[in-house]
Amino acid sequence: MMRVDFARLKRDLEELGAIGRTPEGGVSRPSWSDADMEARRWLLERIIAAGMQGRVDAAGNIFGRWQSGSPVVLVGSHIDSVPNGGMFDGALGVLTALECLRRIKEEGVGLRHPLELVAFTDEEGAFGGFFGSFAFTGVLKAGEIPDIRDSTGLRIADAMARHGMEALQAPTAFRNPKEIRAYVELHIEQGPVLEAQRIPIGVVETIVGIRRYGITFRGRADHAGTTPMEERRNALLGAADLVVKGHQMVRAEGTSASRVTVGILRVKPAVANIVPAEAFLTYELREQSAEWLRRLAEKSRALAAEVASAWGLEVSVETILDIEPVPLAEEVQAAIVAAAGELGCRSLRMPAMAGHDAQVVGRVAKAGMIFVPSRDGRSHSPLEFTADEDVERGANVLLRTLLKLAAE
Amino acid sequence: MMRVDFARLKRDLEELGAIGRTPEGGVSRPSWSDADMEARRWLLERIIAAGMQGRVDAAGNIFGRWQSGSPVVLVGSHIDSVPNGGMFDGALGVLTALECLRRIKEEGVGLRHPLELVAFTDEEGAFGGFFGSFAFTGVLKAGEIPDIRDSTGLRIADAMARHGMEALQAPTAFRNPKEIRAYVELHIEQGPVLEAQRIPIGVVETIVGIRRYGITFRGRADHAGTTPMEERRNALLGAADLVVKGHQMVRAEGTSASRVTVGILRVKPAVANIVPAEAFLTYELREQSAEWLRRLAEKSRALAAEVASAWGLEVSVETILDIEPVPLAEEVQAAIVAAAGELGCRSLRMPAMAGHDAQVVGRVAKAGMIFVPSRDGRSHSPLEFTADEDVERGANVLLRTLLKLAAE
Numbered sequence: 001m002m003r004v005d006f007a008r009l010k011r012d013l014e015e016l017g018a019i020g021r022t023p024e025g026g027v028s029r030p031s032w033s034d035a036d037m038e039a040r041r042w043l044l045e046r047i048i049a050a051g052m053q054g055r056v057d058a059a060g061n062i063f064g065r066w067q068s069g070s071p072v073v074l075v076g077s078h079i080d081s082v083p084n085g086g087m088f089d090g091a092l093g094v095l096t097a098l099e100c101l102r103r104i105k106e107e108g109v110g111l112r113h114p115l116e117l118v119a120f121t122d123e124e125g126a127f128g129g130f131f132g133s134f135a136f137t138g139v140l141k142a143g144e145i146p147d148i149r150d151s152t153g154l155r156i157a158d159a160m161a162r163h164g165m166e167a168l169q170a171p172t173a174f175r176n177p178k179e180i181r182a183y184v185e186l187h188i189e190q191g192p193v194l195e196a197q198r199i200p201i202g203v204v205e206t207i208v209g210i211r212r213y214g215i216t217f218r219g220r221a222d223h224a225g226t227t228p229m230e231e232r233r234n235a236l237l238g239a240a241d242l243v244v245k246g247h248q249m250v251r252a253e254g255t256s257a258s259r260v261t262v263g264i265l266r267v268k269p270a271v272a273n274i275v276p277a278e279a280f281l282t283y284e285l286r287e288q289s290a291e292w293l294r295r296l297a298e299k300s301r302a303l304a305a306e307v308a309s310a311w312g313l314e315v316s317v318e319t320i321l322d323i324e325p326v327p328l329a330e331e332v333q334a335a336i337v338a339a340a341g342e343l344g345c346r347s348l349r350m351p352a353m354a355g356h357d358a359q360v361v362g363r364v365a366k367a368g369m370i371f372v373p374s375r376d377g378r379s380h381s382p383l384e385f386t387a388d389e390d391v392e393r394g395a396n397v398l399l400r401t402l403l404k405l406a407a408e
Numbered sequence: 409m410m411r412v413d414f415a416r417l418k419r420d421l422e423e424l425g426a427i428g429r430t431p432e433g434g435v436s437r438p439s440w441s442d443a444d445m446e447a448r449r450w451l452l453e454r455i456i457a458a459g460m461q462g463r464v465d466a467a468g469n470i471f472g473r474w475q476s477g478s479p480v481v482l483v484g485s486h487i488d489s490v491p492n493g494g495m496f497d498g499a500l501g502v503l504t505a506l507e508c509l510r511r512i513k514e515e516g517v518g519l520r521h522p523l524e525l526v527a528f529t530d531e532e533g534a535f536g537g538f539f540g541s542f543a544f545t546g547v548l549k550a551g552e553i554p555d556i557r558d559s560t561g562l563r564i565a566d567a568m569a570r571h572g573m574e575a576l577q578a579p580t581a582f583r584n585p586k587e588i589r590a591y592v593e594l595h596i597e598q599g600p601v602l603e604a605q606r607i608p609i610g611v612v613e614t615i616v617g618i619r620r621y622g623i624t625f626r627g628r629a630d631h632a633g634t635t636p637m638e639e640r641r642n643a644l645l646g647a648a649d650l651v652v653k654g655h656q657m658v659r660a661e662g663t664s665a666s667r668v669t670v671g672i673l674r675v676k677p678a679v680a681n682i683v684p685a686e687a688f689l690t691y692e693l694r695e696q697s698a699e700w701l702r703r704l705a706e707k708s709r710a711l712a713a714e715v716a717s718a719w720g721l722e723v724s725v726e727t728i729l730d731i732e733p734v735p736l737a738e739e740v741q742a743a744i745v746a747a748a749g750e751l752g753c754r755s756l757r758m759p760a761m762a763g764h765d766a767q768v769v770g771r772v773a774k775a776g777m778i779f780v781p782s783r784d785g786r787s788h789s790p791l792e793f794t795a796d797e798d799v800e801r802g803a804n805v806l807l808r809t810l811l812k813l814a815a816e
Contacts, residue, residue, distance in 0.1 A: 192636070223599070226599030229667060247637070374634075379631060380631060
């Protein structure tokens with residue numbers, strides 16, 4: 001049975017992990033940064049060294065293949081990272097894909113469909129996220145591009161121009177979905193489930209939907225001494241009450257895949273002896289079921305109105321982000337489950353609770369994801385780690401999955 | 409019966425209120441600002457025009473008197489303001505005092521004790537607050553002065569040097585408390601009690617104590633999707649729970665004069681899709697009874713520990729401010745009550761829930777405060793307002809109070 005060359009894969013992981021290395025032992029490779037550019041050059045060299053043709057499309061997505069024709073079985077992930085993130089997130093999916101393609105090419109296996117490697121641009125969101133996969137799937141609109149900026153205000157158009165690329169051309173990276181037989185992405189779980197259950201392979205059923213609100217409670221600024229408690233309209237009391245009750249509501253009424261997170265909370269005027277007149281918070285729901293997401297969102301909005309009324313406040317709720325859950329293709333899931341079984345690996349069907357390029361590609365083509373365990377569920381951190389044996393098992397499951405999908 | 413000249417008092421109020429006027433109709437006269445200096449010059453001119461001797465001590469406190477001798481009955485307040493504050497806070501106490509002294513001098517009333525007008529420096533806290541009354545009562549230490557700065561980092565020493573004053577000399581402004589027969593301060597209530605009860609005169613029994621804590625909850629930063637709800641250590645949940653439960657505890661177990669305010673709340677890292685690792689808040693208690701303040705502080709600390717434990721967090725509580733309540737002199741209260749009664753005014757004994765120079769002077773001498781109603785309880789705002797008839801009644805009560813205290 002064909003297997004990946006783990007020593008070679010491990011060397012690749014270490015070499016790529018050294019690009020953008022931080023003093024804390026993490027990796028900083030935001031999209032279009034110097035480190036990202038170095039990683040891009042490194043990857044293209046590896047693709048060419050493997051005897052494949054390398055190509056960069058108008059959105060900066062990197063491809064590698066050695067056979068022409070379509071539809072292709074596309075495999076990959078991304079090589080950009082969050083600031084001071086880990087060396088596995090994204091990189092592992094691209095490098096296991098590279099290793100699988102190398103092995104299949106080396107073995108000279110005859111396949112019905114060509115295989116193609118991809119590393120998508122800006123999955124992590126230096127410029128908002130999914131720039132590459134949005135362009136590739138035809139979702140990116142040219143008119144939006146001039147407004148896409150990073151947190152320092154740098155326009156993606158200027159960032160790309162530094163490297164001789166014309167961002168406004170990115171929509172021409174669109175590929176007709178009919179040319180995609182399937183898309184497979186191996187990724188670290190970034191959560192604790194596989195490790196806790198001692199299962200080496202996760203088979204993603206659905207990529208979570210996200211509903212993110214910006215909620216503002218408005219009351220009245222009052223003197224912290226002279227204004228009696230019962231006469232206050234304290235905006236923070238509404239916000240704090242929603243933080244706790246929103247959490248309790250989702251725990252009591254949601255599913256095991258339901259999440260609610262208030263990551264930002266700001267008060268105004270933010271003076272110790274003035275009752276807050278305004279409190280703003282982000283309120284983010286995640287769910288794998290569109291129906292459940294809608295239900296929790298409705299309950300949350302009702303809760304916000306209820307606590308505002310109870311504390312004598314006004315409240316406004318603005319939708320910041322609205323991503324529907326994306327179910328992944330049953331055919332690809334079945335191929336992964338079968339591949340794991342043939343290798344004697346237990347596997348677990350599970351949702352992906354974070355965003356991935358597979359949710360973008362999955363809207364237009366058959367997509368699937370393989371998860372491997374994350375130690376302590378850590379990710380987006382220098383502590384991110386996946387053990388060698390889990391990397392090797394995951395890579396071999398990916399290899400067999402690709403062979404199945406490309407053969408049929 | 410002697411009465412103030414209300415028309416003259418009103419002109420003074422309007423003239424002083426025009427100094428530092430803001431576009432919103434408020435007043436900005438932070439201590440040692442250009443507007444404050446203009447107000448100081450204006451007040452000294454008014455003192456001299458009334459036939460009194462004006463004097464500025466080493467802390468910048470302004471005095472006016474026409475008789476020598478001691479102990480004196482001191483009367484006044486402050487003329488500095490918060491940024492974009494109102495025209496009554498502080499100014500009303502100084503100008504009603506000026507008017508009372510003018511009338512008594514005009515009438516040539518023989519008194520056992522001299523009367524003396526005072527306007528203390530920086531009551532409002534541009535440079536931390538109470539600079540003048542701290543120096544006057546011997547609480548200000550020379551060694552602290554080089555570190556006293558405003559919010560822009562300007563040292564009070566440099567601010568005073570611009571006006572030819574040597575801040576390090578401020579402690580020489582100390583006056584032996586034996587030379588003070590009593591201190592009386594008329595002030596707007598800054599709260600809604602007198603207006604709601606339709607009582608024109610408040611007689612302050614105690615100036616509230618303040619215990620202000622900086623409370624930090626520490627948990628762990630986690631991904632808002634991949635980390636299950638039950639595995640999170642969300643610092644904001646502890647903070648939010650304390651905000652609501654602290655409020656409920658003080659409402660249920662405190663007195664009508666108990667206050668709790670969380671004016672500042674900050675989370676880290678403050679990213680919408682990351683569970684907060686840290687939440688800092690200010691937690692300020694106010695009470696007129698030292699015993700109640702201690703009791704509420706203990707319950708609050710226990711509550712912080714309890715919610716931290718319930719949410720799996722660590723918590724640290726740092727004391728930022730600790731001001732004991734200051735009971736005011738029964739003799740001065742009685743004089744105010746009697747004066748109000750003679751004028752046919754109802755009066756209400758009540759606590760002062762904000763800080764005043766009277767709490768500083770009240771630690772070393774017999775002090776009292778007269779409150780007049782604030783419309784809608786508004787203060788530190790351009791909306792601050794006290795009606796003419798309330799100003800006039802308050803001034804006449806102050807006049808009779810001074811006559812009583814100076815006669816005995």
